[in-house]
Amino acid sequence: MTEIVTAAGADAMAAIRRDPAGTLLALDFDGTLAPIVDDPAAARANPGAIAALGRLGPVFARVAIVTGRPAEAALRLGRFAGVPGLEAMTILGQYGAERWDAPSGPTVAPPPPRAVGEVEHALPDLLEGLGLGDLRVEHKSRAIVLHTRGRRDPDADLATLDGPVRELAARHGLMVEPGKSVVEIRSSETDKGVALRGLQRETGARQVVFAGDDLGDLPAYDAVDRMRTEGIPGLLVASASHEQDALVARSDLVLPGPAAVAAWLGSLADDLAA
Numbered sequence: 594m595t596e597i598v599t600a601a602g603a604d605a606m607a608a609i610r611r612d613p614a615g616t617l618l619a620l621d622f623d624g625t626l627a628p629i630v631d632d633p634a635a636a637r638a639n640p641g642a643i644a645a646l647g648r649l650g651p652v653f654a655r656v657a658i659v660t661g662r663p664a665e666a667a668l669r670l671g672r673f674a675g676v677p678g679l680e681a682m683t684i685l686g687q688y689g690a691e692r693w694d695a696p697s698g699p700t701v702a703p704p705p706p707r708a709v710g711e712v713e714h715a716l717p718d719l720l721e722g723l724g725l726g727d728l729r730v731e732h733k734s735r736a737i738v739l740h741t742r743g744r745r746d747p748d749a750d751l752a753t754l755d756g757p758v759r760e761l762a763a764r765h766g767l768m769v770e771p772g773k774s775v776v777e778i779r780s781s782e783t784d785k786g787v788a789l790r791g792l793q794r795e796t797g798a799r800q801v802v803f804a805g806d807d808l809g810d811l812p813a814y815d816a817v818d819r820m821r822t823e824g825i826p827g828l829l830v831a832s833a834s835h836e837q838d839a840l841v842a843r844s845d846l847v848l849p850g851p852a853a854v855a856a857w858l859g860s861l862a863d864d865l866a867a
């Protein structure tokens with residue numbers, strides 16, 4: 594098991610061991626629970642991670658997924674429905690704009706912002722003009738995701754997109770969320786920090802664990818930093834990859850990808866059962 598390297602992380606781990614029932618465990622989906630794959634529709638949560646979450650669910654205040662994916666997609670790709678031990682699970686989708694709770698069932702989502710439809714309408718001409726008419730475009734109800742993974746030079750394509758996409762987003766009052774071989778145009782109504790803070794308040798959690806892998810997880814890191822100043826211990830776990838190391842320096846525990854995250858969750862469940 595990879596080591597916790599910070600005093601704040603050690604404090605949080607001690608609090609989790611002392612008071613598991615007061616612990617909120619929140620995890621990003623892609624790159625953290627599910628290995629990154631070329632086709633986002635083919636992503637699947639690591640089976641070992643699902644099993645470990647099922648063991649942690651009954652012990653913790655709440656197990657939650659906080660993802661940029663639509664809640665329904667994370668639920669389907671994660672195969673979380675009906676997993677023993679996840680009867681109280683929450684999925685916050687599209688950075689917290691959507692919500693699925695295991696006890697109540699269907700996803701709750703407000704109507705999508707009109708600006709997203711306007712950008713969808715303007716996008717084909719913009720991509721054509723940049724010579725990127727064949728780019729893979731994923732339409733989420735509240736966001737549009739441009740994927741460069743699997744292309745000849747993903748980073749060069751991202752660089753080409755950067756200015757024009759930011760301009761387009763700004764014109765429609767939307768924000769740009771960069772990631773690993775991906776750029777997302779989305780409404781700025783919420784972020785993972787707001788989502789995580791809301792869950793902590795709602796559950797009354799006395800300590801928080803958050804695991805993520807990409808730039809969109811940084812607001813959740815900020816939220817954990819703020820909670821620490823308020824006396825709520827937090828453990829920040831990075832699922833590190835060669836593509837993105839922005840989270841590593843800020844993490845208490847650095848694990849090399851989803852398989853290592855799954856193994857760590859399993860050892861945490863063993864630890865708490867002992």
Ligand SMILES: [Mg+2]
Binds near residue numbers: 621623625
């Ligand atoms: Mg991720």
